[in-house]
Amino acid sequence: MGRLDEASFAAFHARTSPGLRAYVYRVVGHESDADDIVQEAFLRIIRTDVRAESDEHLRRYLYRVASNLIVDRWRRRRHEVGEERILHEPATPRPRYEDDAAVAKIFAELKARDRALLWLAYVEGESHEEIATSLGVGRRGVKVMLFRARRRLRQLLQARGLLVNS
């Protein structure tokens, strides 16, 4: 793939922007913050002049940058309002349909880090190693955190009698 030029960036942006925005929005829960993070992630991709081996490699790098920006946001807000409130900070999604509202509400009840872990694992299909890189934690730590996130989600689903079966 090599170095990005304006045309290849435009194509890359068109391909990855909706997915990245959905990820950041579901984790952060605030539309304007999510937009800021998405824009900053793309700006950093251009400014660092990254030499990507492939489109997929660049996409993973983009998610890593965005995840780092999300973590920076957690840290900044932790200084402002305290860790406990940030970890349990509810997302504020605005679902369009009533059925979606229940799904969005349950997901928003998870901790922000759990939302990021579950999204990267299930929606993006990332491996433990890739999630570890994206979130800046150890591979072993990801396994444990992901297990706990799944268990918490399972408990939330059970508590509402909404255990979704495939």
Place this chain on the structure above:
Amino acid sequence: MTEWFDLDPDEERAVAAFMSRVADLRTPSPESRLLASSELWCKAQLLRRWEAERLARRPLDIMHRIEIAGGLVAAGLLLYWSVPYLL
């Protein structure tokens, strides 16, 4: 696909099904304040140029500070040596 820490098929199925619902949730359409890719590209080039200019100017800025500090020290020494003659 991810290999799970402590695999429980039921849990796996329930969580995966729920997450597919989450993935399908609609994200609010981007506001107009979101920059287009061409605008992002221009902004990044501009930021990159500013950063290059800032780096290029840094030695000059440092020298400027050294000049000011040197001037103040020289003025202080001159004053110190000239005080006996002024009194």
